[in-house]
Amino acid sequence: MAKLFVIIPAFNEADTIGSVLEDIPTKLEGVSEVVRVVVDDGSSDDTAKIARKTGAVVLRHSYNQGVGTAMATGLTYALKSGADAAVNIDADGQFEAEEIKALIKPILAGKADLAAGNRFVEGRPPNMPLSKYWGNKLMGRFVSFLIGGRFQDVSCGFRAYSRNALLNLNLFGKFTYTQEMFIDLSYKGLAIQSVPVKVKYFKERESKVAGNLWKYGWKTLAIIIRSIVYYQxxxxxxxxxxxxxxxxxxxxxxxxxxxxxxxxxxxxxxxxxxxxxxxxxxxxxxxxxxxxxxxxxxxxxxxxxLYFEKKREYCPTHKGAGLGDRILR
CATH class of the missing domain: 1.10.287 (Helix Hairpins)
Structure with a gap:
């Protein structure tokens, strides 16, 4: 039975964080314990207060450092706390928490180290701006070309990870983490699988990460170029x-x-x-x-x-091959 950590990076999400946390299932097949972790990335509202009231673990940044850094904080905490698997989900209520069950299935079965949500199985989601849709599609093709795979959606913020993926991940991008993670794990030879997920877009809400499409595109491209220089x-x-x-x-x-x-x-x-x-x-x-x-x-x-040092420090009780354990090539 696996110990699952659900990580939620949040920045000024007081309106939605409570309902998102309440919707996270506490009983899942193959899972012995579900730990909900909110990484409050310097919020000025009651995000942290509301999260604590629901019983979630709250990790706080003193100032806003970006969703990439927030994710790294959450993943490190999960490893230190003995996670066998982890899921991250957005704090704005875009995704349906009940789909965590489908996301962790390939992880628990040992078929994937990263199960990434795919929002585009049925085409453009309702209310998703056309420019953002085609931008995501283009980014998916670009990253797929770089890593020699075929993925429709490399920017989705709803994913599941094996312990092996957590041990192998080394994220440097502060602005975002999604594309960098694909490139990092792929070049390390870890298995990546897409899982169809549903998503809701709210006309009145603006993404805190991709609100300015041009700014998001340039910063994401910079992260990808740095990753190429880093790996090839x-x-x-x-x-x-x-x-x-x-x-x-x-x-x-x-x-x-x-x-x-x-x-x-x-x-x-x-x-x-x-x-x-x-x-x-x-x-x-x-x-x-x-x-x-x-x-x-x-x-x-x-x-x-670093992989073996992390394993020695964070997973001292896991001896031999574990959930999805493979040594990177």
Missing amino acids: PLKFFAYPGIFLMLIGFGFVGFLIGHKLFIGSYSPYKAFGFIGGGLAMFGLLLVLIGLLADILDRVRQTQEKI
Whole structure:
């Protein structure tokens, strides 16, 4: 039987946090205990007070640090408290808590380390802005391309995790965590499965994370680019570098050919400087890529050490293979 932690990042959600907590099921098949955890991310209203009244554990940030940091706080607490599995759900009442049962099913069965909610199985949800829908679809295709998978929805805030996923996760994005988590766990070889979920969009409410679509898009893109540099530095630097070197060699080759056949560098002398500059810059990128690749191998070793340190510190009672336990590659 698993000990399940339900983590709810919240920022000024006094109007909805009580009903969300009350709707969380306390009895689930294969689960011995359900612990509700609210991470109050610097709220100025009664979010924390209302959450405590329902009996939930409340973790407070002294100021607003972003949903990514709030998630990291909640996941770390779950690990320290002996979680076998965890679920996160939004505090605004968009999702139906009864669907936690479907989300944790592949986790408890050992078929997935991350079960991510998919809001788009039946197309665009009612009242979801068209721009946000297509933005999510585009992001899903982009992340799917990066990780070599096929996922419709990589931005849903309703997910379930195995203990192994919690041990492997190292999140750095303060603004959000959803796409970064897909990339992180995928590159570590953990199993990810989509689970259809229902979602409600309220015309009068604005998302605290994605309210400004352009700002959300730019910040999310920055997190994704950083993740690519982090996990595939050789491809990120060396491939463009080789491409620039080839263009540079092309310019220089044309100039040399012109000299051989025409007998003069004029009027293409500038091609030599352009080609030489591109080739040198490309070579620099290749060298940076090689150096970054060496550092990436160091990072992988450090993450393996961190995995075992987390397991030793947070899961001392779990010996041998546990719920979804697999060592990252």
